[in-house]
Amino acid sequence: MADDGVNTKVEAVSKATTETIELRTEDGGVFDVDKPVAMEFLILKSFYEDEGRVFDKTSIRLPNVKQLELSKVIEYCTRALEFGAKSAAAAGDKDAERMVRQEREGFEAEFVDELSNEMLKELILAVNFLDIKEMLDFLIRSVANRIRNRSVAYVRQFFDIENDFTPQEEDQIHQENAWAFEGVDAD
Amino acid sequence: MGADLSVFFSGITGSNCSNGSLSLQSKPSLGDLPESCVALVLASLDPPEICKLARLNRAFRGASWADFLWESKLPSNYQVLVRKVFGELPGDLGKREIYARLCQANSFDCDTKKFWMHKSTGGVCLSIASKGLSITGIDDRRYWSHIPTEESGFRTVAYVQQIWWFEVDGEVEFPFPTGTYSLFFRLQLGQTSKWFGRQICNTEHVHGWDIKPVQFQLWTSDGQHAASKCLLNVTKWKYYHVGDFVVDKSNAATKIKFSMTQIDCTHTKGGLCLDSVVIYPSEFRERLKRF
Secondary structure (H helix, E strand, O other): OOOOHHHHHHHHHHHHOOOEEEEEEOOOOEEEEEHHHHOOOHHHHHHHHOOOOOOOOOEEEEOOOOHHHHHHHHHHHHHHHHHHHHHHHOOOOHHHHHHHHHHHHHHHHHHHHOOOHHHHHHHHHHHHHHOOHHHHHHHHHHHHHHHOOOOHHHHHHHHOOOOOOOHHHHHHHHHHHHHHHOOOOOO | OEEEHHHHOOOOOOEEOOOOOEEOOOOOOHHHOOHHHHHHHHHOOOHHHHHHHOOOOHHHHHHOOOHHHHHOOOOOOHHHHHHHHHOOOOOOOOHHHHHHHHOOOEEEOOOOEEEEEOOOOOOEEEEEEHHHOEEOOOOOOOOEEEEEOOOOOOOEEEEEOOEOOEEEEEEEEEOOOOEEEEEEEEEEEOEEEEEOOEEEEEOOOOEOOOOOOEEEEEEEOOOOEEEEEEOOOOOOOEEEEEEEEEEOOOOOOEEEEEEEEEOOOOOOEEOEEEEEEEEEEHHHHHHHHOO
16 A cells, blocks of 8 residues: 555654643533643643653643633644644645645634634633644634724624724824825825 | 642733632623734734724724834835935834835935835835936927826826837836835826816827837846837826846845837837836736736
């Protein structure tokens, strides 16, 4: 059977590290998380590495993170690691690289489509706390995509914030911003 | 027994309790996002969007002025560009104001040239007036004249009625930020005028452009060269693409020379309006070609 280089490498990653960490969420959820995935949470990584702790199968309580969010975070980070490995395996082969990229884009589009605005926010808070840069960037971009080209009223509702300006302040802002909205020459 | 990560958490978001653990707000909303996350969202948007969101509320307005946000949108050599506008770097101008200022049309070289930054992308664009070009025979009223018109960003175009030797040269030295740029001549066959409120194109002098092609060329001081040629037959304003050049070191200014010639002296040509030469970041090339 032809060697499917990509899959073999991905399997090797997960077989070599069957160590898991037990994470407990504040609402009683218990998750056994593969070590490579858990180490994507920089807050955990520093907890072990910076503090010089020996890695043993201990249970860690995560305040401020709920089950639903953690399961989504684990899902994303696990897939992200897989894509990373596939990407590395495909390096140099333009077609394979493109396929991995498209597969990742497809997964990310589906992942974010299923998220309500509230869930998106909860995830951002959780990921910000857990300090997962890649996933935070992804979530932030998703928020930006949802509000880009929308009206001010829509975005206010999206963030659930109130207009706290006085009419004079609003005039001032209008003037401050005029440069961004007037036409300049042939564009 | 397990570890508790709440010790790592001191005052990031939500309400802080003195014992070091945090409690979630009961009503989740994106307005409770930490400032750092709001800043990241703004950084993912383009400048006009950022300015639009300044209208949301005071917190967003404040965030929309953050220097680090605008620094990331400015070209890497923006200080050089600012000096070109102001002559020297004003000490107290925030980065957002600098960005806004650079997006205005800034004239230089005795108003024969202007540059501006494209609002959304921060790309630098440049335009050179017909009066900033070396036109062979420009002083001879039998051939060339300057015509005031609203159709030009410089309010005047050069018009050739009839000539054997058609040659237009120009050069510009400018601190372009690194990137790839496209150079165009903006031309029209025929002369637009208003006739009882309607715009009409007077083509009575148009001749000689469909016999042999016009040659366009550009050269940069670091040895790049591009050329194109075509017959002219369009009686409305059009951008004719000369070629592209690459700027890979924006410390020094880039010097570019360009020319448009039709010097086949077996036939005359005329009836052409020359507005300007423009340089745009190449991402706008296809859009301008279709203009």
